Amino acid sequence: MMAPKPGDLGVLEASIGHTFSNLDLAQAALTHISAAPARSETYQRLEFLGDRVLGLVVAEMLYENFAAAEEGELSRRLADLVRRESCAEVAREWGVEAHVRLGEGERQAGTSAKEAILADVCESLIGAVFLDAGYAAAKAVIVPVFEPRMRAPRRPLRDPKTALQEWAQARGLETPAYRETARTGPHHAPEFTVAVVVTGFAPANAKGSSKRTAEQAAAQAFLAREGIDNERG
Known part of the structure; x- marks a missing residue:
């Protein structure tokens, strides 16, 4: 029988739709700088990577689904979909907050609920999935939560x-x-x-x-x- 994963990671894996082969990647994706002995063990680098992977997957979705849209409209739709608020919403849907690893001071301050942290962890998890299993796996995680937002924007694309x-x-x-x-x-x-x-x-x-x-x-x-x-x- 397989041993339980640290921090009940299996619950989060089920939520995002990916089972990690490399658990170190998953743990790093969930670790705030306040809880890591070294900056290299935090989610910062994975967030950088995940931001680019997310942008590529969403750009591909938009290109395929809005064949008549010009570059300007596609750019506005992309910016709306990958903005901080959208990523934080996705992180909440995944139940990320319960799994973020924080230093004690940050945890007592309720840092895990901050929108910026949730948005960063959403992207860091995407980056971790990409490194763990490649582009197709990352796309499989992204599409189910971002495609509904693509089809029904929650705010005007232009002011x-x-x-x-x-x-x-x-x-x-x-x-x-x-x-x-x-x-x-x-x-x-x-x-x-x-x-x-x-x-x-x-x-x-x-x-x-x-x-x-x-x-x-x-x-x-x-x-x-x-x-x-x-x-x-």
Whole structure:
């Protein structure tokens, strides 16, 4: 009968869908610098490698699934899928937090729950799988968790101001202009009202707690009113 793996690693292997031949790789992928006697025994180098492997697999998925998309759209989709927040979400789905090895001080501070650490460990595990069994194995780990995110993005691929500017430029219109039309509320917590003006169209107005958020909201209001797709324009 096979001996249990350290730290109940078998549970994590079942979650990510890969059984390690080299357990040292798995342990390194889960080890924060605060728990390692030497930097070479932490997840940092594996995270570097896993970041590149993840990018390649996701780029391949996008290339195969969005045949009509141009390079700019593919790049935006790639950036959205491999961003820190996405990797941290995947790490949570895998149940990584319970397996991260931390120094006592970091563990008491709740470091394992920090988004940056979870994102790094997601990528370090991918790097470890790649070294353990190659590209196909890494792809088999990545696709089940990143493909659903590819098919149903959880956030707009472009911020509203960028989307509106690209839409206007594509039609030969002047760059949209933003004008503050009102400012209300106390000095320490003002509320701004901003109008976005596009030549040939009625202005769209929105409010926000800063000029920037009001401008983004106004751009989104314009896009929604005119039925403009925030992903493609």
